[in-house]
Amino acid sequence: MEVIESFENNLNLKCKLQVLSRADGSAMFSEGQTVVLSAIYGPVEVKMQKLLIEKASVESVFKPKSGLPGVSDRYKEYLIKNICETALASALYPRTAVLVNLQEMQNQGQLISCAINAVCLACLDSGIDMKFLFGAVSYFLTKEEELTLTPPINESSVKAMFVFVFNNTKGDVIASHTEGRFSIDQYKTALDICRDEVKKVFIFFKETLLDT
Amino acid sequence: MAEQYKSLHPAKYYRDHLKHDIRPDGRELSDFRPVVINVGSIKTADGSSIVKIGNTTVVCGIKAEISRPKADAATKGFLVPNVELSPVCSSKFKPGPPSDQAQVLTQIIADIVGNSQCINLEELCIFPDKIAWCLYADLICIDYDGSLIDACALALISCLKVVSLPEVSYDPSLDKQQVNLEKRTPINVNSVFVSTTFAIFDDKLILADPTVEEENLCTGTLTIVTCNDELCYVHKPGGSPLVDEQMSDCIEKCMNRSNSIKKLIKTAILENI
Amino acid sequence: MSSIRKTIITNCEKNFLIKNLSEWTRLDGRAFNEFRNVEIEFGKDWGCCKVSLGKTMVISQVSCELQQPKSSRPNEGVLNINLELNPMAEPSFEAGRQSDLSSQLNRLLEKCIKDSKAVDLESLCVKVNEKAWAFRVDINVLNHEGNILDCASIAALSSLAHFRRPDVTCDGEEYKIHNVKQRDPIPTVIHHYPVCITYAIVKEGEYILADPTLLEEGVAEAFLTIGLNAYKELCGLHLGGNAHLTTKAILETSNKAAKRAVDLVQLIKEAVEIDTNERLTMKSLGFHNTLDKQISDVHVDELGKYLDHWTMDKIKRNPKKNQKVTTPMEETESTEEESEEDKSMDVSQEKVESITNLGDGTAKLDISTAQHEWITIESDEESEKEDDVIIVEPKVETLSIDSNSEEEQVLVLNPVQRSAAKKKKKKKKKNIIS
Numbered sequence: 001m002e003v004i005e006s007f008e009n010n011l012n013l014k015c016k017l018q019v020l021s022r023a024d025g026s027a028m029f030s031e032g033q034t035v036v037l038s039a040i041y042g043p044v045e046v047k048m049q050k051l052l053i054e055k056a057s058v059e060s061v062f063k064p065k066s067g068l069p070g071v072s073d074r075y076k077e078y079l080i081k082n083i084c085e086t087a088l089a090s091a092l093y094p095r096t097a098v099l100v101n102l103q104e105m106q107n108q109g110q111l112i113s114c115a116i117n118a119v120c121l122a123c124l125d126s127g128i129d130m131k132f133l134f135g136a137v138s139y140f141l142t143k144e145e146e147l148t149l150t151p152p153i154n155e156s157s158v159k160a161m162f163v164f165v166f167n168n169t170k171g172d173v174i175a176s177h178t179e180g181r182f183s184i185d186q187y188k189t190a191l192d193i194c195r196d197e198v199k200k201v202f203i204f205f206k207e208t209l210l211d212t
Numbered sequence: 213m214a215e216q217y218k219s220l221h222p223a224k225y226y227r228d229h230l231k232h233d234i235r236p237d238g239r240e241l242s243d244f245r246p247v248v249i250n251v252g253s254i255k256t257a258d259g260s261s262i263v264k265i266g267n268t269t270v271v272c273g274i275k276a277e278i279s280r281p282k283a284d285a286a287t288k289g290f291l292v293p294n295v296e297l298s299p300v301c302s303s304k305f306k307p308g309p310p311s312d313q314a315q316v317l318t319q320i321i322a323d324i325v326g327n328s329q330c331i332n333l334e335e336l337c338i339f340p341d342k343i344a345w346c347l348y349a350d351l352i353c354i355d356y357d358g359s360l361i362d363a364c365a366l367a368l369i370s371c372l373k374v375v376s377l378p379e380v381s382y383d384p385s386l387d388k389q390q391v392n393l394e395k396r397t398p399i400n401v402n403s404v405f406v407s408t409t410f411a412i413f414d415d416k417l418i419l420a421d422p423t424v425e426e427e428n429l430c431t432g433t434l435t436i437v438t439c440n441d442e443l444c445y446v447h448k449p450g451g452s453p454l455v456d457e458q459m460s461d462c463i464e465k466c467m468n469r470s471n472s473i474k475k476l477i478k479t480a481i482l483e484n485i
Numbered sequence: 486m487s488s489i490r491k492t493i494i495t496n497c498e499k500n501f502l503i504k505n506l507s508e509w510t511r512l513d514g515r516a517f518n519e520f521r522n523v524e525i526e527f528g529k530d531w532g533c534c535k536v537s538l539g540k541t542m543v544i545s546q547v548s549c550e551l552q553q554p555k556s557s558r559p560n561e562g563v564l565n566i567n568l569e570l571n572p573m574a575e576p577s578f579e580a581g582r583q584s585d586l587s588s589q590l591n592r593l594l595e596k597c598i599k600d601s602k603a604v605d606l607e608s609l610c611v612k613v614n615e616k617a618w619a620f621r622v623d624i625n626v627l628n629h630e631g632n633i634l635d636c637a638s639i640a641a642l643s644s645l646a647h648f649r650r651p652d653v654t655c656d657g658e659e660y661k662i663h664n665v666k667q668r669d670p671i672p673t674v675i676h677h678y679p680v681c682i683t684y685a686i687v688k689e690g691e692y693i694l695a696d697p698t699l700l701e702e703g704v705a706e707a708f709l710t711i712g713l714n715a716y717k718e719l720c721g722l723h724l725g726g727n728a729h730l731t732t733k734a735i736l737e738t739s740n741k742a743a744k745r746a747v748d749l750v751q752l753i754k755e756a757v758e759i760d761t762n763e764r765l766t767m768k769s770l771g772f773h774n775t776l777d778k779q780i781s782d783v784h785v786d787e788l789g790k791y792l793d794h795w796t797m798d799k800i801k802r803n804p805k806k807n808q809k810v811t812t813p814m815e816e817t818e819s820t821e822e823e824s825e826e827d828k829s830m831d832v833s834q835e836k837v838e839s840i841t842n843l844g845d846g847t848a849k850l851d852i853s854t855a856q857h858e859w860i861t862i863e864s865d866e867e868s869e870k871e872d873d874v875i876i877v878e879p880k881v882e883t884l885s886i887d888s889n890s891e892e893e894q895v896l897v898l899n900p901v902q903r904s905a906a907k908k909k910k911k912k913k914k915k916n917i918i919s
Contacts, residue, residue, distance in 0.1 A: 014776035020628040021540045022575060030773035033529060037544075037627060039573045061572055061580045065533065066548040066623045069581060074312060075319040082450030086432075101573035103625055105544060105772050106529050160327075165450075172453030176434075180327050181444045184463055191456070250847040283551050284662060341659055374846075472838050472850060479840050480848035 011137070011149065011197065013117075013204045017125045025126020028105070029118035031138070032150060035105035038118035040126040042098030056093035058084045060100040062115070065107070076102075076112060080119055083165060083175050087120075089129040098128065109151030112163045112177060113138040117201060124209060133168040135201035136175075137194040141182055147190060149197065162187070164194040168202050171195055223429055230417055237266075237423065242465060244408075244421040247473065249366065249480040251374045258347075259375030263367040266423065267357035269301075272349060272367035274375050278389065279346040281337060289336020289344035293321045295351045295364055302356035302424070320447065321351065321364050324437050327444040328405040331372065335400060339382045343389055347375070358409075358423040361435050361447075365407035370477050372401050404477065405444055406470035407437040410462050415452040420465060434459075436466040491577045494703035502704050506692045513698060518741055520696040521632075523749065525643050525756040529771030531670060532648025536640040538696070540630035545640035546623050547648040551660065554610060554617040562609025563619040566594050568637050574629035590634055593723055594624075597679050597712035598641055601720035605674035611653055616660055618650060620673075631699040634710060638681035639749060646757045648673055678750040679720035682742040684709045686728045693738055695745075711739055713746035 012032050020026040023039035030036075043056050050057045060081040062073045084100055100122075102115050113136035120134050140148050141160040152158055160180030167174050173191070182190075218225045218236075229236050239245070245266030254260035257273035281288055295317040297305045305311055310318070325331070336345040349371065351364045376396035382389045411422035411430035418434075419426055427433065432451020437444050443463070448454070505512060515521070521539030528534065532547030554561060570578040570587045578584070598604075609618040622644060624637045649670035652663045685697035685705035693709070694701055702708075707726025714720055719739070724730065763770060839851045 014773060016776050020542065020573070021630060022628050023573065028772070028776060030776050033769075033771055033773050035528075035772040035776075037573075039627075041572075041576045044576055063569065063571055063573070063580075063625050065544065065625070066546040066621065071315045071319045071322070074315040075323075078312065078316045079449050084450075086450045086452070099572060099576055101571060103544065103571070103573060103627060105535070106533070108529070162446075167453055170453065170455075172455055173448065173459065174453050175450050176446045176448040178327070178443070178446045179323065181329065181439055181442045183442050184467075187443055187446065187463075188456075188460070191459075247850040248843075248847065249849075250845070252846045283660060286659075472840070476840050476848050476850045479842050480846055482842070 011200055011204075013201065015121055015204070015208050017121065017208065023101070023122075023126070025122045025124070025128070027118050027121035027125055029114060029121055030106075031110045031114040031117065033106060033108035034110040034114040036111070036115045036118040037103040037105055038115065038122040039101045040098065040119075040122045040128065041101070042126065042128055043093040043096035044099060046095060046097035050097060051095055054091065054094055056088070056090040056096045056098050058088065058090065058098045058100060060084065060102070062102045063104065065104045076115065079112070079175060079177065080116065083116060083134060084119065084123075086174055087130050087132060087134050087167070088123065089131050092129050109140075109155070109158075109161075110138040112136070113165075116163075116165055116175075121205060121208065124205065133202060133205060134165050134174055135168065135198045135205065136163055136165045137197045137201065138163050139190045139194050141180065141186060141190070145186075147186070147193065149193075160186070162190045162194065164191060164198070166195060166198045171198070222425070226413065226426070226429055230413060230419075235419065235426070241417060242420045244469060245423075247366070247476060249370050249476060251370055251480050258377065259371050261367050261371040261374065263363050263370065265359055265363045265366070265421065267355050268359055268363045269353070269355040270360070270363040270367040271352045271354060272364075272371040273352075274371050275348045275350070276375070276377050277346045277348065278338070278343050278380065278391075281341060281344045283341075286341040287337050288333040289338075290346040291325060291331055291333065291336070291349065292346065293325060293349040293351060293368060294318055295321060295353070297353050297356070301353040304356070317360065317364065320361055320435075320445075321368060324365055324405055324407065324445050325368070328403050328437070328439040330369065330401050330403045330405060330439070332400065332402060338380050338389075339384060342384065342387070343380070343382055345377060356424060358425075358427045359421050362407045362409050362421070365405060365437065366473065366477075369401070369404055369406075370480060372399070373404075373477060373481050375399050403439050404474055405437050405439040406466075406473045407435060407445070408462075408466040408469050410434045410436075410465075412452045412454065418458055418462065434462060436463055438466055438470040492703075494700065498700065499704050502700060503688060506687060506694075511694065512700065515696075517692065518695050520745060521698075523639060523752060525639070525753065526772065526775060527643075527647060527756075527760045527770065529769075529773070532644045534640060534644045534647060535627075535772065536636055536643060537628075538632060538636040538639070539698070540628060541632055541636045542626075542628040543633070543636050543640045544625050544627060545637070545644040547644045548621050548623070549648075549650045550619050550621070551611070551616050551653065551662065552619040554614060556614075558606075559614040560610050560617075561606040562617040564599050564604050564606060564609075564622070565620065566591065566599060566622045566624070566641060568594060568624045568626070568633075570626050570629075570633075574626040574633075578626075578629075589725070590637065593634060593681065593710060593712075593721065594638060594641060596723075597638060597681050597721040598645075601677070601679045601712065601714075603642070603675055603677055603679055603714075603720075604645060605676055608674045611660070612655060616653075616655070620645075620648075620650075629699065631697050631702045632683050634681050635683050635696060638679075638712075639753060642675075642678050642680065643753050643757060645673060646675055646678075646753060647760065677714040677716065677718070678753060679712050679714045680746050680749045680753075681721070682711050682713060682745055682749075684711075684738055684742075686726070686730060690728055690730045690734055693734065695741075709735065709738060711742045713739075713743055715747050715750040717743040717746070 014030045016028045018026060019028045019037065020039050024041050026039040028035065028037045046057055058081050060077045062076045063069060064073055080100060088098060100119055104111060116136035123130055139162040140151055140158055142148060142152055143157050143159045160178065160182040163177040164173055165175035166172065233240060248264040250262040252260060253262065254273055258276045259274040261272045263270050295314050297311060297314040299305050299307050338344055349368055351367055353360060376398045379392040379395040380389055409421060410433065411419045411426050412432040413419055413430050415431055422430060434454065435447040502512060524537045526535045535542065535544045552563065568587060568591050570584065572578050572580050611617055622641050624640055626633055649672050651665060651670050652668040654661050685694045685701050686707040686709060687694060687705050697705060707724060707728030710723040712721030841849045843849055
């Protein structure tokens with residue numbers, strides 16, 4: 001197992017805040033060549049059936065670029081909703097709703113991690129209270145048992161993909177999603193490297209906010 | 213008395229028990245509930261299984277249909293899992309179109325099947341671009357008492373192990389197919405996946421195989437799926453953060469459990485073949 | 486707090502806007518016949534574009550699929566246009582549900598682009614009655630600041646003009662779709678570009694405003710949507726709402742709209758041409774290039790000081806210390822707990838798992854030694870009478886709850902082997918009581 005470590009492996013993050021005028025917070029975020037647009041409305045008035053008396057209810061919507069939303073988009077919504085529920089200080093906004101909206105703009109393999117990072121930036125942009133920041137990193141295992149940060153150009157050469165979401169307080173894993181088969185050692189190696197990489201993501205968040 | 217205490221202060225009730233390293237149902241923190249598997253009891257399906265983990269009960273039935281392969285994957289058949297959470301299994305669910313949770317669960321099961329590559333879809337193809345088998349795997353939850361992913365995954369894999377398909381002959385020049393229902397052959401299952409769910413209580417304690425009560429009180433869950441000696445799914449959808457030691461501990465427990473579950477599946481299907 | 490219901494426009498806003506109009510000014514300073522700026526940006530994939538009209542923004546993507554053509558039109562492909570009103574654009578929009586507005590906008594778009602035969606559907610047919618391309622245009626609204634329809638029609642046309650479908654060959658029976666790398670993809674034949682141009686009608690036709698904003702839409706009584714192509718041919722006309730417009734006014738507006746249509750079509754054509762030429766020079770194009778900020782390694786070092794919360798050392802803590810989060814006062818207790826934990830760990834290692842075959846394809850997995858059961862013993866007094874019941878046993882814990890009440894319930898934790906014996910005794914006891 002060989003870990004490629006070079007400067008070309010840069011995450012290549014880019015971001016633009018406040019791209020939408022209607023939303024309370026919005027961010028267009030790109031990771032490599034994957035681009036996701038996210039918008040946060042909140043806290044807003046809540047529908048009766050979703051009202052929670054002790055905290056804000058989080059709703060998330062993920063829209064694919066083409067075709068109707070399917071079961072796999074439900075899964076992304078569920079993942080993002082759970083992460084937001086953990087990270088947002090929702091107890092401060094009882095009887096309200098926080099709407100998290102995502103739109104796929106361009107997909108080159110890092111869609112889930114890109115979407116999660118976009119949500120975090122949109123939350124920061126909206127000024128909603130959070131317990132901690134969260135950042136996600138995708139990692140790829142090729143058929144040649146090599147671990148790499150950038151998605152291989154040939155999609156069929158990916159053996160497994162990992163997405164880890166960390167918090168910025170202790171660097172613990174908040175969420176984990178995997179695709180494909182891999183050994184325990186590969187999982188642990190990927191986890192360690194991603195924990196290192198996510199530092200860059202958090203730095204990028206801070207840089208973005210300082211600039212605006 | 214304990215009943216009232218439980219309904220008034222559910223979290224504290226659990227905390228009091230967990231302080232003594234015991235759970236209200238008598239299990240220790242890392243204990244699993246007993247598992248029962250039954251295979252082949254639904255004769256109308258091409259393969260079936262019933263799985264009970266504690267009280268959680270899932271029935272799986274696989275129905276094979278002949279269909280046309282997709283234009284961009286002409287040599288592949290289909291395996292379509294579908295999880296149904298009916299009002300029977302819990303008052304939480306309402307009749308009507310599948311709830312969000314059922315859709316998410318369907319996607320998770322489909323991901324596990326895809327990741328593990330337990331079935332080679334090309335073996336399900338009868339004639340390229342013309343006909344292929346489509347296996348509809350319906351997973352119906354009868355009783356919902358936590359760790360549903362585990363139950364569904366176990367039901368599906370044990371069901372796949374006993375599926376048998378009738379022989380089909382196809383004549384491409386006449387575009388005619390002939391099904392011989394008498395002669396059935398089982399399908400190849402390359403690997404066995406075993407899923408194990410853990411719940412994180414109060415940000416630090418890890419409960420194996422949680423019941424629905426525990427799931428509701430917990431601050432997060434973690435599902436690990438093993439496939440032979442590898443992992444094929446590590447699913448943690450938000451919730452309390454985990455440190456690495458806890459994660460490795462869970463993976464280890466999961467590996468141990470997968471061995472006993474594999475033996476269990478073998479024992480169950482022994483008579484069926 | 487913003488609302489998830491549709492925002493109601495107050496009388497003050499309404500009156501203010503109309504007052505302004507009476508002085509021939511609009512709130513954003515535009516003239517009555519002035520339109521907002523159009524920006525077209527293309528994504529990495531063929532047929533993907535983001536269009537903004539002022540602050541209104543939509544993304545459009547064309548996708549294609551080989552299908553059997555409709556039996557009524559065996560020599561034609563299919564074109565479907567689907568406009569989605571996302572909650573991202575406005576929280577009152579519901580995801581995945583058809584509202585009156587969305588079905589109306591979809592119909593207008595269809596009428597303008599599909600029914601005017603802008604796309605040559607016959608060229609999409611691969612083999613008569615067997616295979617034809619089905620095109621699908623998905624338009625997602627990202628930001629709603631008024632006049633979604635115009636923005637969507639520009640987006641639909643630009644993405645259709647930009648889209649290229651993969652080449653397909655047929656050797657008798659089998660159809661082979663060629664990868665973009667194997668063969669150059671084919672552009673779509675578009676006969677003409679019909680764009681929608683919307684006017685808001687305020688105060689019974691007194692004021693006709695081009696390209697209305699959200700507020701103007703709220704105040705307007707009716708809308709006049711005109712579908713026009715670059716040859717000044719009418720492709721659709723829709724007057725919705727309740728306004729009395731004279732034919733003369735409609736004709737005048739259409740003439741003004743025709744000028745706009747010529748400009749818009751030229752803009753779309755130019756944008757598509759520039760992007761296609763750049764693609765030929767093998768430039769990496771896409772939305773990711775238009776986002777300007779990028780992290781550089783120099784900044785990584787420089788900004789290290791901002792990472793005040795990030796402590797890698799804490800993660801690699803000693804696992805034992807991790808469990809022991811105690812103050813000195815509690816230390817003795819915690820060590821006890823730890824030793825207990827250790828014991829329980831030992832027990833768990835001794836656990837025997839048994840798999841029993843119950844016949845008929847049923848098997849059961851039991852973890853035998855680990856099973857504990859709660860047993861309820863009626864009260865202390867009675868158990869004292871029964872000499873053979875032992876309550877205090879090694880490795881048995883007692884939890885008493887609410888000792889003030891008379892009828893005391895004691896929960897005793899017993900290993901399973903004993904529980905059977907005890908249950909019997911309990912039954913006996915009950916018999917005595919009865």
